[in-house]
Structure formats: structure tokens, C-alpha cells
Amino acid sequence: xxxxxxxxxxxxxxxxxxxxxxxxxxxxxxxxxxxxxxxxxxxxxxxxxxxxxxxxxxxxxxxxxxxxxxxxxxxxxxxxxxxxxxxxxxxxxxxxxxxxxxxxxxxxxxxxxxxxxxxxxxxxxxxxxxxxxxxxxxxxxxxxxxxxxxxxxxxxxxxxxxxxxxxxxxxxxxxxxxxxxxxxxxxxxxxxxxxxxxxxxxxxxxxxxxxxxxxxxxxxxxxxxxxxxxxxxxxxxxxxxxxxxxxxxxxxxxxxxxxxxxxxxxxxxxxxxxxxxxxxxxxxxxxxxxxxxxxxxxxxxxxxxxxxxxxxxxxxxxxxxxxxxxxxxxxxxxxxxxxxxxxxxxxxxxxxxxxxxxxxxxxxxxxxxxxxxxxxxxxxxxxxxxxxxxxxxxxxxxxxxxxxxxxxxxxxxxxxxxxxxxxxxxxxx
Numbered sequence: 539x540x541x542x543x544x545x546x547x548x549x550x551x552x553x554x555x556x557x558x559x560x561x562x563x564x565x566x567x568x569x570x571x572x573x574x575x576x577x578x579x580x581x582x583x584x585x586x587x588x589x590x591x592x593x594x595x596x597x598x599x600x601x602x603x604x605x606x607x608x609x610x611x612x613x614x615x616x617x618x619x620x621x622x623x624x625x626x627x628x629x630x631x632x633x634x635x636x637x638x639x640x641x642x643x644x645x646x647x648x649x650x651x652x653x654x655x656x657x658x659x660x661x662x663x664x665x666x667x668x669x670x671x672x673x674x675x676x677x678x679x680x681x682x683x684x685x686x687x688x689x690x691x692x693x694x695x696x697x698x699x700x701x702x703x704x705x706x707x708x709x710x711x712x713x714x715x716x717x718x719x720x721x722x723x724x725x726x727x728x729x730x731x732x733x734x735x736x737x738x739x740x741x742x743x744x745x746x747x748x749x750x751x752x753x754x755x756x757x758x759x760x761x762x763x764x765x766x767x768x769x770x771x772x773x774x775x776x777x778x779x780x781x782x783x784x785x786x787x788x789x790x791x792x793x794x795x796x797x798x799x800x801x802x803x804x805x806x807x808x809x810x811x812x813x814x815x816x817x818x819x820x821x822x823x824x825x826x827x828x829x830x831x832x833x834x835x836x837x838x839x840x841x842x843x844x845x846x847x848x849x850x851x852x853x854x855x856x857x858x859x860x861x862x863x864x865x866x867x868x869x870x871x872x873x874x875x876x877x878x879x880x881x882x883x884x885x886x887x888x889x890x891x892x893x894x895x896x897x898x899x900x901x902x903x904x905x906x907x908x909x910x911x912x913x914x915x916x917x918x919x920x921x922x923x924x925x926x927x928x929x930x931x932x933x934x935x936x937x938x939x940x941x942x943x944x945x946x947x948x949x950x951x952x953x954x955x956x957x958x959x960x961x962x963x964x965x966x967x
Contacts, residue, residue: 575656578649582642586816589660590824593816594637594844602657611650616641763863769908770857774832776906783902789892796870796894804856807837815844859909860898866915873897876933877925884925 579587586594602610609627612620617639620628632639642650734740781787790796795803810833818841819827826834826841834841838850862868873881878893885896894901899910911917930936935958942956953959 571652572656572659574649575652575654576661578645578653579656582640582645583653583657584816586637586639588816588818588820589657591818591820593818594635595639596634598657599660602654607651607654610654611647614642614650614653615645616643764912764914765861765909766912767908768859769906770859772857772906773854775829778901778904778907786902789894789901796874798871798875800869800871802870807833807854811837811839859907860913862913876930876935877927879929880925880927881921884921 583598587596587598589597589599591597609625613628613631617628617632618641621632645653781792782789792805792809793802794805795801814830814833818830821827832854833839835850836852836854838847839845840847874893881887881893881896882889887893887895891902897911897913898907901907927936938956938958942952945952945956
């Protein structure tokens with residue numbers, strides 16, 4: 539009987555463990571399906587679809603829960619082929635938008651099912667209602683008062699200790715039979731007048747004032763026109779950390795002129811709308827992000843009807859951050875394209891990072907852009923002195939310079955035209 543009882547216990551234990559492992563496996567598998575579905579949704583669907591509101595396509599969560607999987611799988615894989623087969627549901631669904639849905643013939647049935655699983659549940663909502671925003675109010679008045687109180691107490695303690703030490707010294711001297719002379723009380727005003735009658739003290743005081751004021755004046759003049767750290771408040775709180783860092787959008791997707799022009803250019807709002815026509819960063823209550831709404835307001839765009847009202851258009855008044863003097867000529871393309879390798883080597887830029895970081899700093903970590911480099915003449919000249927361009931021997935510009943030097947060595951005639959003197963930009967810029 540003991541053997542039977544012991545065997546039953548082992549069987550129950552094994553059955554329980556097997557059931558637990560099976561449940562855990564199914565749960566993890568299901569979670570993994572949703573995670574993979576989210577990844578696929580973000581990469582293939584999010585440009586046209588949102589889960590909880592209409593965009594180019596309809597809101598997906600209610601649609602996925604409404605439609606049968608047997609229809610959704612062939613529709614997502616190739617809606618054109620499904621419509622061509624005469625499927626009435628597919629023909630009706632295509633009438634939602636004039637934009638034709640992209641086909642995904644490479645997706646397997648399991649991958650499409652994972653997308654459907656994620657679209658049905660969406661992202662989990664935070665428990666306990668909307669999060670309460672914690673405002674950073676800086677250092678409180680109570681903290682400052684506490685610090686001041688500690689300083690005052692420390693001063694009182696030092697004064698008391700000083701008097702106690704003086705009293706003990708006097709008692710020791712009296713015990714040794716040494717007569718202690720009382721100090722004459724001199725008023726503060728009399729003491730100050732005496733100091734100012736001392737020529738050495740007056741000279742030393744004036745010298746210190748000249749050195750201090752001169753130092754501050756020199757530093758002030760040296761920093762005139764240098765705006766390192768300048769970070770103006772912009773009309774839209776555009777986060778480079780989010781766009782260039784987290785989302786890894788290439789700098790030149792927005793600043794298209796950096797590669798081919800003197801100026802890097804400020805992107806027009808239609809560049810923003812390439813993404814933000816659908817990416818609206820809605821809050822928990824379904825409202826569009828206030829910053830994205832500013833883009834819509836500037837364009838007169840109505841996200842509900844997806845129409846533009848030109849009478850409501852108004853420009854975004856961006857505040858310039860990097861501002862060189864008018865007499866300084868700087869060409870972005872010359873540095874971003876021709877000088878890229880030399881600048882990367884000189885500044886120690888990571889191969890995966892854009893060359894822009896050499897001057898603009900780690901923009902991908904800046905919540906709000908600020909001037910990273912001093913942009914002074916000294917700063918530019920130091921780079922020009924140290925950057926290695928020895929690998930540019932075959933470059934057309936440097937080839938002309940070398941040819942000019944060879945002519946000088948031979949005593950031949952050299953004209954400004956040979957050194958680029960006929961280029962329009964030498965005089966007109």
C-alpha cells in the first residue's frame with residue numbers, strides 16, 4: 539500500500555509540474571506572438587494605420603475584432619489579388635480609402651496572425667488611470683531656509699568656541715601667575731579709518747580690485763559673440779533625442795541641404811507630415827499630442843477629415859540656434875561631403891554616427907537643441923591646422939594647388955584664375 543500511495547503522490551506531482559510547464563509554455567508563446575506582432579505592425583503597418591483611431595486606413599483594433607481571420611490573412615497578404623478574385627468583402631473594404639493598401643506576399647500565415655493578435659489587444663494601458671505628472675519645482679524654500687539656518691548655527695558655534703578658547707587661555711595664564719592685560723575696546727569705525735590711512739593696505743586693496751575687474755572685463759570681452767550652450771525656446775518642442783536618437787532618423791532626411799548646399803536648411807512642414815499625418819502620439823484620453831497639433835494648426839490641417847484649409851496656414855517661427863557673422867562664409871556640403879573623412883578622423887566620430895556631430899555635438903541625446911561648439915575663428919582654424927587631408931591628393935581642388943606649386947617651382951606664370959579666382963563664390967556669397 540505504501541508503494542501504491544508513494545506512486546500516486548509521484549504521479550500527482552509529475553502531472554502538476556507538467557500542467558504548470560504547459561501553461562507557462564503556452565503563456566510565453568502567446569506573449570511572444572503579441573511581441574512579434576507589435577514589431578511587424580510597427581515596421582509594416584504603422585505608416586498608414588493606428589490602433590484606436592482612423593488614419594489613412596481605418597482604426598485596426600475594432601476592425602480586427604470585427605472581421606474573420608479567414609478573410610484578414612489573404613487580405614493582408616495581397617488585397618489586390620483577393621479583390622481580383624471577386625471577393626465582395628475585399629471589394630467593399632477597398633472603398634474606404636483611395637490609397638491602395640501595400641501587399642505583403644512575404645509574410646507567413648503565422649506572422650499575419652501575430653499582427654492580428656497584437657492589433658486586437660493593442661498596448662496595455664497603465665493601471666490606476668492616467669499617470670500623474672510630477673512637476674519639478676526646483677529647490678524648495680524650506681530647503682534653502684534649512685541650509686541658511688545650518689550656516690548661521692555653525693557661525694554661532696565657532697564664535698562661542700572662540701570665546702571659550704580665549705577664556706581658557708586666560709585662566710591658564712592666571713594660574714601660572716602671568717598678568718593678563720585687557721584689550722582696549724576700539725570701535726569698528728575707528729579701526730576701518732586706521733586701515734585706510736595705511737598706504738600699503740590701500741595699495742594692496744586697489745591692486746586686488748584692478749586685477750579682479752580686469753580679469754572679469756577680459757573674460758567678458760573674450761566671450762563676446764560666443765554663444766556656446768545657447769538654447770532658445772522653440773515654438774514647437776521638437777525632440778532630437780526622440781527623432782535622431784530613439785527613432786534613428788538620418789539628419790539629412792530633414793536637413794536636406796547639408797549634403798548639397800551651403801545651408802543645411804530648415805525642413806518644411808510637409809516633411810513633418812510624411813510621418814505625422816498618421817503618427818499623432820495620442821494621449822490616454824485620445825487627444826492628439828499638443829506639439830503635433832501645432833503642426834496641424836500651422837498647415838490648416840484637419841486630422842478628422844484629412845483636409846487642408848489654406849486660409850488657416852501660418853509659418854512656424856523657429857528661433858535660430860547656430861548663427862555665424864555675416865562676414866564668415868561656411869559651406870555645409872564642403873564639410874559634410876568633401877571633408878567628411880578628415881573631420882571624422884580629427885573629431886574621433888564613431889563610424890555609425892553622422893559627421894554632423896563634429897560641430898553640433900551629440901544631437902541624438904539632446905531633448906532640445908543647443909549650440910554645442912563655440913564656432914569661433916580660433917576653433918575653426920585649429921581644426922584646419924590639425925585635420926589630415928593627405929588622402930585628398932587625387933581630389934580636383936588639391937590637384938590644382940599641387941599643379942600651381944609645380945609651376946611656381948619652374949618659374950612659370952601663375953594667375954588667380956588657376957587657383958579658382960574665376961569661381962563666382964569667391965566674390966558673391
